[in-house]
Amino acid sequence: MKIRLLSKDLKLQIVHAKFADRVLDYYIRNRENLKTWEPARQDNFYTLSFHKTALKEGNQKAVVGKEYRFIIFEKKDVPGKKVIGVLSFSGIIKGPFLSCFAGYSIDSSLQNRGYMTQALEAGIDFIFNTIGLHRIEANIMPRNSASVKVVSKLGFKNEGISPKYLKINGEWEDHVHMVLRNREQE
Numbered sequence: 001m002k003i004r005l006l007s008k009d010l011k012l013q014i015v016h017a018k019f020a021d022r023v024l025d026y027y028i029r030n031r032e033n034l035k036t037w038e039p040a041r042q043d044n045f046y047t048l049s050f051h052k053t054a055l056k057e058g059n060q061k062a063v064v065g066k067e068y069r070f071i072i073f074e075k076k077d078v079p080g081k082k083v084i085g086v087l088s089f090s091g092i093i094k095g096p097f098l099s100c101f102a103g104y105s106i107d108s109s110l111q112n113r114g115y116m117t118q119a120l121e122a123g124i125d126f127i128f129n130t131i132g133l134h135r136i137e138a139n140i141m142p143r144n145s146a147s148v149k150v151v152s153k154l155g156f157k158n159e160g161i162s163p164k165y166l167k168i169n170g171e172w173e174d175h176v177h178m179v180l181r182n183r184e185q186e
Contacts (some may be wrong), residue, residue: 001063005070005126006120008097011150012070012087015058019071020051020082026071026107027051040170058060065131065166066092070110072106084110085132087119089127089136098134098185100127102151116150124154128182135182139175140164156180 005012013019027034028046036042045051061067062067072085083108091098106116119149138156140147156178164172 001059003062003068003070003126005122007122010115010118010122011075012015012072012122013073013080014062015055015071016067016104017052017056017059019136020048020055022053022081022083023071023086024048026086030105030108034105035103035169037141037147037168039166041166050139054098068123068126068131070119070123072115073075074115085115085119087105087123089123089131092131092133098132100133102136102138104138111146117153118135119152120150124180130182132185133182134185135170136180138178138180140178141173142176151180153176154180 001014001037003014015023022117023047031046058067058069062069067090068087069088069090070086071083072082072087073080073082085104087102087104089100089102102120104116104120106119124136136156138147138151139162140151142148142161157180159177160178161174164175166173167176
Protein backbone atom coordinates (compact mmCIF):
# COMPACT_ATOMS: atom_id res chain seq x y z
CA MET A 1 0.00 0.00 0.00
CA LYS A 2 1.27 3.47 -0.86
CA ILE A 3 0.12 6.45 1.16
CA ARG A 4 2.06 9.71 1.19
CA LEU A 5 1.22 12.76 3.26
CA LEU A 6 2.82 16.18 2.92
CA SER A 7 3.33 19.16 5.19
CA LYS A 8 5.26 22.37 4.67
CA ASP A 9 8.65 20.74 5.35
CA LEU A 10 7.93 17.02 5.53
CA LYS A 11 6.98 13.93 3.56
CA LEU A 12 5.30 11.07 5.40
CA GLN A 13 5.33 7.63 3.78
CA ILE A 14 3.39 4.57 4.90
CA VAL A 15 5.87 1.94 6.08
CA HIS A 16 7.21 -0.63 3.65
CA ALA A 17 9.96 -3.24 4.03
CA LYS A 18 12.11 -1.41 1.46
CA PHE A 19 12.69 1.30 4.09
CA ALA A 20 14.01 -1.14 6.73
CA ASP A 21 17.64 0.03 6.52
CA ARG A 22 16.63 3.68 6.94
CA VAL A 23 14.27 2.92 9.83
CA LEU A 24 16.95 0.86 11.56
CA ASP A 25 19.38 3.76 11.13
CA TYR A 26 16.81 6.11 12.72
CA TYR A 27 16.41 3.90 15.78
CA ILE A 28 20.16 3.37 16.16
CA ARG A 29 20.85 7.12 15.92
CA ASN A 30 18.14 7.88 18.49
CA ARG A 31 18.55 4.86 20.76
CA GLU A 32 19.61 6.76 23.88
CA ASN A 33 17.05 9.54 23.53
CA LEU A 34 14.14 7.19 22.83
CA LYS A 35 15.04 4.89 25.71
CA THR A 36 13.58 7.46 28.11
CA TRP A 37 10.17 7.47 26.38
CA GLU A 38 9.63 4.00 24.89
CA PRO A 39 9.34 0.39 26.04
CA ALA A 40 12.59 -1.46 26.66
CA ARG A 41 13.84 -2.94 23.39
CA GLN A 42 15.35 -6.40 22.93
CA ASP A 43 18.68 -6.54 21.10
CA ASN A 44 17.02 -7.98 17.98
CA PHE A 45 15.07 -4.71 17.62
CA TYR A 46 18.32 -3.19 16.36
CA THR A 47 18.65 -5.60 13.42
CA LEU A 48 17.70 -5.23 9.78
CA SER A 49 15.72 -8.48 9.79
CA PHE A 50 13.54 -7.24 12.66
CA HIS A 51 12.62 -4.04 10.82
CA LYS A 52 12.02 -5.78 7.48
CA THR A 53 9.50 -8.04 9.20
CA ALA A 54 7.95 -5.25 11.29
CA LEU A 55 7.55 -2.92 8.31
CA LYS A 56 6.06 -5.66 6.16
CA GLU A 57 3.54 -6.42 8.92
CA GLY A 58 2.84 -2.70 9.36
CA ASN A 59 2.11 -2.35 5.66
CA GLN A 60 -0.25 -5.35 5.77
CA LYS A 61 -2.11 -3.80 8.71
CA ALA A 62 -2.55 -0.59 6.70
CA VAL A 63 -4.01 -2.56 3.78
CA VAL A 64 -6.78 -3.88 6.05
CA GLY A 65 -7.21 -0.60 7.97
CA LYS A 66 -5.96 -1.81 11.38
CA GLU A 67 -2.96 0.50 11.73
CA TYR A 68 -1.22 3.26 9.82
CA ARG A 69 2.50 3.65 10.48
CA PHE A 70 4.40 6.41 8.72
CA ILE A 71 8.06 7.23 8.42
CA ILE A 72 8.99 10.88 8.14
CA PHE A 73 11.47 12.54 5.78
CA GLU A 74 12.40 16.17 5.26
CA LYS A 75 11.11 17.40 1.88
CA LYS A 76 14.54 18.75 1.06
CA ASP A 77 15.86 15.15 1.29
CA VAL A 78 14.64 14.47 -2.25
CA PRO A 79 15.73 10.83 -2.51
CA GLY A 80 14.33 10.11 0.98
CA LYS A 81 17.55 8.69 2.37
CA LYS A 82 17.24 9.70 6.03
CA VAL A 83 14.26 8.85 8.22
CA ILE A 84 13.84 11.67 10.74
CA GLY A 85 10.82 10.41 12.63
CA VAL A 86 7.96 7.98 12.93
CA LEU A 87 4.23 8.44 13.40
CA SER A 88 1.70 5.70 14.01
CA PHE A 89 -2.03 5.40 14.44
CA SER A 90 -2.65 2.02 16.04
CA GLY A 91 -5.31 0.16 17.96
CA ILE A 92 -7.89 1.28 15.42
CA ILE A 93 -11.40 0.40 16.50
CA LYS A 94 -14.24 0.90 14.06
CA GLY A 95 -17.97 0.57 14.71
CA PRO A 96 -19.47 3.06 17.15
CA PHE A 97 -16.10 3.93 18.76
CA LEU A 98 -14.07 5.01 15.67
CA SER A 99 -10.90 5.55 17.68
CA CYS A 100 -7.14 5.00 17.64
CA PHE A 101 -3.92 5.72 19.50
CA ALA A 102 -1.21 8.03 18.16
CA GLY A 103 2.47 7.37 18.78
CA TYR A 104 5.37 9.39 17.46
CA SER A 105 8.99 10.38 17.78
CA ILE A 106 11.36 12.75 16.02
CA ASP A 107 15.12 12.67 15.58
CA SER A 108 16.74 14.18 18.67
CA SER A 109 18.83 16.52 16.48
CA LEU A 110 15.65 18.00 14.92
CA GLN A 111 13.52 18.62 18.00
CA ASN A 112 11.97 22.05 18.59
CA ARG A 113 11.63 22.87 14.88
CA GLY A 114 7.90 22.23 14.62
CA TYR A 115 8.41 19.04 12.63
CA MET A 116 6.40 16.79 14.93
CA THR A 117 3.55 19.31 14.92
CA GLN A 118 3.57 19.29 11.10
CA ALA A 119 3.67 15.49 10.93
CA LEU A 120 0.82 15.13 13.41
CA GLU A 121 -1.28 17.73 11.57
CA ALA A 122 -0.91 15.76 8.33
CA GLY A 123 -1.65 12.49 10.12
CA ILE A 124 -4.70 13.88 11.92
CA ASP A 125 -6.13 15.14 8.64
CA PHE A 126 -5.64 11.68 7.13
CA ILE A 127 -7.16 9.83 10.10
CA PHE A 128 -10.18 12.12 10.40
CA ASN A 129 -10.91 13.00 6.79
CA THR A 130 -9.75 9.93 4.86
CA ILE A 131 -10.18 7.10 7.36
CA GLY A 132 -13.16 8.71 9.10
CA LEU A 133 -12.26 8.13 12.73
CA HIS A 134 -13.80 10.21 15.52
CA ARG A 135 -11.13 10.11 18.26
CA ILE A 136 -7.34 10.04 18.50
CA GLU A 137 -5.72 9.40 21.85
CA ALA A 138 -2.09 10.17 22.71
CA ASN A 139 -0.90 8.78 26.03
CA ILE A 140 2.06 10.76 27.31
CA MET A 141 4.17 10.65 30.44
CA PRO A 142 3.48 13.88 32.35
CA ARG A 143 7.21 14.69 32.49
CA ASN A 144 7.37 14.66 28.67
CA SER A 145 6.44 18.32 28.50
CA ALA A 146 7.57 18.72 24.87
CA SER A 147 5.14 16.03 23.73
CA VAL A 148 2.29 17.41 25.84
CA LYS A 149 2.98 20.84 24.31
CA VAL A 150 2.84 19.47 20.73
CA VAL A 151 -0.54 17.78 21.12
CA SER A 152 -1.99 20.66 23.16
CA LYS A 153 -1.08 23.02 20.31
CA LEU A 154 -3.09 20.78 17.98
CA GLY A 155 -6.19 20.86 20.17
CA PHE A 156 -5.83 17.64 22.16
CA LYS A 157 -7.53 17.85 25.56
CA ASN A 158 -6.38 16.28 28.82
CA GLU A 159 -8.89 13.61 29.85
CA GLY A 160 -7.01 12.53 32.97
CA ILE A 161 -4.11 10.51 34.31
CA SER A 162 -3.77 6.74 34.29
CA PRO A 163 -1.40 5.59 37.02
CA LYS A 164 1.22 3.02 35.97
CA TYR A 165 -0.32 2.87 32.48
CA LEU A 166 2.60 1.66 30.34
CA LYS A 167 5.89 -0.03 31.05
CA ILE A 168 8.52 2.34 29.67
CA ASN A 169 12.21 1.47 29.79
CA GLY A 170 11.47 -1.19 32.41
CA GLU A 171 9.33 1.01 34.72
CA TRP A 172 5.55 1.37 34.98
CA GLU A 173 4.87 5.01 34.18
CA ASP A 174 1.83 7.24 34.71
CA HIS A 175 0.39 8.68 31.50
CA VAL A 176 -1.82 11.64 30.66
CA HIS A 177 -4.65 10.80 28.25
CA MET A 178 -4.63 13.55 25.63
CA VAL A 179 -7.56 13.25 23.23
CA LEU A 180 -8.57 14.95 20.01
CA ARG A 181 -12.09 14.45 18.67
CA ASN A 182 -13.21 14.96 15.10
CA ARG A 183 -15.69 17.77 15.73
CA GLU A 184 -17.10 17.51 12.20
CA GLN A 185 -18.59 14.14 13.12
CA GLU A 186 -20.44 15.47 16.19
